[in-house]
Amino acid sequence: MRRLTSTLALAGLCVSMAGRARADVPAATPPAQQQETAPEQPSENDSDGYTPPAGTTPSVVVGGYIDVGFAHAQGDGTSFAPGDTRLPADYGVDTFASAVNSRGDVASTDSHGLFTNGFLPHSVGIGGRPSFLVNTVAADLKYTPPSTGLMVFTRVLALPRFSDAGDATHVLVEQAFGRVIPFDSQELALSVGKFDSVFGTEYLDNESNIRTGVTPSLIARYTTGQSVGAKLFYRIQLAPLWSAISINMAATNSGTFIDALQTPDVSLTGRPVGSVRLGYELNLPRVQAKLGASGMYGVRNDQSDTAARQRALGADLRVAFAGLYLNAEAVKIDEDSGGPKTNDGGAFMFASAFHARGFYGQVAYALTVDAGPLHKITPYGRYELRHAWFDGFTPISVDRITAGLRVDLWEAVIVKAEILINRELSGAPNVANNVQTTSVVYSW
Amino acid sequence: MSMSRLGIIAARLAPIAIGAACIAASTLAVAAPARIGREWLGDEMPLPLAVKTPQDLAVKAVAEKQYLIFNLLAGGKLAWDAGDYAAAATKWETLLRVPGLDPEIDRVIRPLASAARERAGGQAAATSPSAPARAAVVEPAAPPRPRLENVAVSGTIAGGGASGPGGAVVWLKRANGETPRPAPAKGKVISQRGKTFVPHVLAVPVGTKVSFRNEDTIYHNVFSLTKPNDFDTGLYKQGGTYDQTFKKPGAVQLLCNIHSSMLGYVYVVDSPYYAQADGAGAFTIKGVPPGDYELEVWHEGASTTTKERVNVGADGVRGLAVRVGGDRRAPEFVPDKSGKPRQSHLGY
Numbered sequence: 099m100r101r102l103t104s105t106l107a108l109a110g111l112c113v114s115m116a117g118r119a120r121a122d123v124p125a126a127t128p129p130a131q132q133q134e135t136a137p138e139q140p141s142e143n144d145s146d147g148y149t150p151p152a153g154t155t156p157s158v159v160v161g162g163y164i165d166v167g168f169a170h171a172q173g174d175g176t177s178f179a180p181g182d183t184r185l186p187a188d189y190g191v192d193t194f195a196s197a198v199n200s201r202g203d204v205a206s207t208d209s210h211g212l213f214t215n216g217f218l219p220h221s222v223g224i225g226g227r228p229s230f231l232v233n234t235v236a237a238d239l240k241y242t243p244p245s246t247g248l249m250v251f252t253r254v255l256a257l258p259r260f261s262d263a264g265d266a267t268h269v270l271v272e273q274a275f276g277r278v279i280p281f282d283s284q285e286l287a288l289s290v291g292k293f294d295s296v297f298g299t300e301y302l303d304n305e306s307n308i309r310t311g312v313t314p315s316l317i318a319r320y321t322t323g324q325s326v327g328a329k330l331f332y333r334i335q336l337a338p339l340w341s342a343i344s345i346n347m348a349a350t351n352s353g354t355f356i357d358a359l360q361t362p363d364v365s366l367t368g369r370p371v372g373s374v375r376l377g378y379e380l381n382l383p384r385v386q387a388k389l390g391a392s393g394m395y396g397v398r399n400d401q402s403d404t405a406a407r408q409r410a411l412g413a414d415l416r417v418a419f420a421g422l423y424l425n426a427e428a429v430k431i432d433e434d435s436g437g438p439k440t441n442d443g444g445a446f447m448f449a450s451a452f453h454a455r456g457f458y459g460q461v462a463y464a465l466t467v468d469a470g471p472l473h474k475i476t477p478y479g480r481y482e483l484r485h486a487w488f489d490g491f492t493p494i495s496v497d498r499i500t501a502g503l504r505v506d507l508w509e510a511v512i513v514k515a516e517i518l519i520n521r522e523l524s525g526a527p528n529v530a531n532n533v534q535t536t537s538v539v540y541s542w
Numbered sequence: 543m544s545m546s547r548l549g550i551i552a553a554r555l556a557p558i559a560i561g562a563a564c565i566a567a568s569t570l571a572v573a574a575p576a577r578i579g580r581e582w583l584g585d586e587m588p589l590p591l592a593v594k595t596p597q598d599l600a601v602k603a604v605a606e607k608q609y610l611i612f613n614l615l616a617g618g619k620l621a622w623d624a625g626d627y628a629a630a631a632t633k634w635e636t637l638l639r640v641p642g643l644d645p646e647i648d649r650v651i652r653p654l655a656s657a658a659r660e661r662a663g664g665q666a667a668a669t670s671p672s673a674p675a676r677a678a679v680v681e682p683a684a685p686p687r688p689r690l691e692n693v694a695v696s697g698t699i700a701g702g703g704a705s706g707p708g709g710a711v712v713w714l715k716r717a718n719g720e721t722p723r724p725a726p727a728k729g730k731v732i733s734q735r736g737k738t739f740v741p742h743v744l745a746v747p748v749g750t751k752v753s754f755r756n757e758d759t760i761y762h763n764v765f766s767l768t769k770p771n772d773f774d775t776g777l778y779k780q781g782g783t784y785d786q787t788f789k790k791p792g793a794v795q796l797l798c799n800i801h802s803s804m805l806g807y808v809y810v811v812d813s814p815y816y817a818q819a820d821g822a823g824a825f826t827i828k829g830v831p832p833g834d835y836e837l838e839v840w841h842e843g844a845s846t847t848t849k850e851r852v853n854v855g856a857d858g859v860r861g862l863a864v865r866v867g868g869d870r871r872a873p874e875f876v877p878d879k880s881g882k883p884r885q886s887h888l889g890y
Contacts, residue, residue: 138749139722141814142829147732147741148709148818156704161874238874240887251887277889282736283759285800287889294888308875308883331890335761335800337777342800344890381763381799383774386880418880464881509873541874 153244162237163307167537169198170228173530175205182527196531197313198222199233200306216439216446220358223264232258247279272324285333292326295354296346297373297392298427299414310476311502312516312537315458316484317429325350325362327370340382347374352399353408358442360400367404371396388416398436401449406436421464428457451489458482474506494525512539611640622658631658692829695854697862699823703843707823709743710841710866711809713816714827717834717851724814726750734762739796739806748812751787756780763799765879793840797876802884805876809840830854841866
């Protein structure tokens with residue numbers, strides 16, 4: 099706890115050094131209230147307003163963020179139970195318990211020499227040693243030619259890893275796509291390239307400068323990956339009902355799993371994977387609710403057997419009311435067994451059939467404050483449960499309780515701290531794998 | 543008329559006055575170019591000296607008094623040299639009313655003030671050398687203050703970052719006394735056209751009703767989370783309008799819950815003396831009564847407003863040069879109605 103406190107203090111210091119005074123609306127000194135009884139003076143000054151001339155708005159926008167943190171995972175930083183020699187061993191760590199940062203990276207995937215079959219998350223390689231981390235350096239570039247419905251967007255992530263025990267430092271072109279909105283009269287957007295998943299809603303909060311908390315959910319690894327292909331979004335407004343319905347669908351080389359679990363940039367089978375989300379949204383002045391149902395179907399793209407399929411179904415709910423945010427999402431994942439596996443972790447003997455059921459629910463309350471640099475305070479809590487198994491092996495059920503606090507300073511700085519309590523409910527021995535982690539995100 | 547003694551007196555005051563003038567000049571670097579004609583550059587009070595202790599206050603009081611004396615002394619001389627005898631007389635008569643004035647200065651200036659007043663066509667003021675300043679103000683012989691007409695304050699805004707100074711909102715508040723309450727403007731409209739707000743920035747007086755009008759062939763929404771001027775129009779289609787009255791001063795950010803790329807501002811001013819800069823930064827505030835004002839400038843590209851003191855004379859102010867910050871970019875992730883940030887590159 100003392101360590102955590104000192105971490106927070108250090109994070110605060112970093113913030114104060116890096117901070118930039120910005121606000122939602124450029125600040126103006128609140129003028130003194132005038133007496134309502136004072137006579138009104140007609141003004142000779144009547145403004146028609148100002149609109150920048152066409153072509154003067156910058157067509158290229160560059161942005162991004164830097165995410166640094168400090169994390170401590172219990173035990174040796176893995177979820178391998180000592181003495182547990184079951185195969186496939188990576189299933190033991192697949193509880194994904196010790197995620198320590200916004201990328202979902204774990205503290206360690208060191209299996210101590212046991213065979214694993216390539217179903218592992220990425221690792222920052224800190225083991226059980228409390229450590230500072232440079233999680234992500236992200237750069238966005240958006241180009242919008244004037245007077246066209248076209249936009250080109252790229253997001254490149256540099257993922258520095260300074261420990262030999264973890265994954266190597268690498269650069270990931272997370273997104274690179276062109277989007278066209280062909281009709282002014284329709285909410286229709288077509289995208290081609292490498293883009294976010296369309297499954298569920300957690301992908302909307304994929305980046306640490308947007309996500310409420312530090313870590314992604316237990317099921318994010320199945321739903322938030324990026325892939326190469328084509329995407330269509332269409333929405334119809336139902337004005338009398340303050341509502342809208344939408345469809346978001348994609349055909350891509352891979353499915354919606356994250357990059358650690360598949361080869362997202364190429365097709366190993368030559369068969370595209372289809373994914374879709376049907377959405378309904380209610381946008382009342384004080385209450386917003388969004389409901390969605392998602393599906394994904396296609397050839398499993400971490401192997402080359404075209405008969406091995408992957409299927410996913412999901413449901414999501416988001417409700418916002420008076421600063422309170424409720425997010426919930428559930429998924430059902432099924433993968434057939436297939437040929438030799440090839441994914442971000444390398445080549446492996448075969449692709450086991452895999453099944454997962456899981457959900458998360460998160461509650462957050464955003465308290466807007468106006469006290470110097472302090473902009474917003476958001477306490478949050480999350481509960482999640484996952485039940486999963488490889489064919490022929492014991493199902494494992496785990497749950498995770500997350501509690502955290504997010505503080506927004508100015509417009510550019512976010513400080514987050516959270517505690518994750520991981521529990522093995524059945525099918526696996528208890529492992530000391532709770533996590534305390536913090537993150538400071540500076541957007542530029 | 544010989545002015546040699548005047549030079550000697552000025553020399554005696556120089557060590558204090560020059561220091562004070564340097565301080566003032568450094569802080570008036572922006573405002574100074576705006577002064578035009580024969581106006582003496584140093585007529586700004588109070589001095590921007592930091593006051594944290596009683597000793598600081600004492601130093602500031604002494605410095606300001608000497609600074610005032612120097613300004614009136616030299617300003618009168620400049621006015622005399624420029625042939626503006628009325629201004630010279632006014633400055634020197636004011637100088638003679640300063641309590642505890644050095645007798646040497648009184649002896650030199652008194653005849654000069656009389657001469658200036660005579661040349662200005664008025665009767666020489668019979669200011670008593672020993673009269674206290676407050677009493678002197680009500681001397682019957684003091685020249686009647688002419689009724690001044692409202693004038694214009696104009697200038698140029700610079701800065702604003704990549705988007706330039708266009709759209710900056712400039713307003714004046716009385717430095718002393720209450721600023722008149724502005725009457726609401728009429729017929730103000732902001733359109734949604736081509737998925738943009740037109741105008742992008744609109745300045746209105748407090749209490750103004752603004753009509754939001756959808757000129758696109760798709761549905762739009764307009765909302766603001768900026769308290770206390772937050773509002774939500776709901777959805778409305780082409781040709782539809784929604785009226786919103788802005789009752790509190792300040793910047794109001796305008797967003798659309800459907801189109802995350804749409805961003806605009808209403809700036810609500812609580813003064814009848816306001817203007818918006820054009821694309822080149824030029825602005826003109828009309829109908830300003832002469833006097834001392836605090837000028838304030840808001841720009842969407844600046845995280846803070848810019849403020850400075852402005853003395854509006856009988857001829858108004860022209861050529862005012864003000865720089866606003868450019869440290870704030872348009873937000874990349876604008877929120878939806880619930881305050882949740884959206885990624886505009888997604889297109890929804």
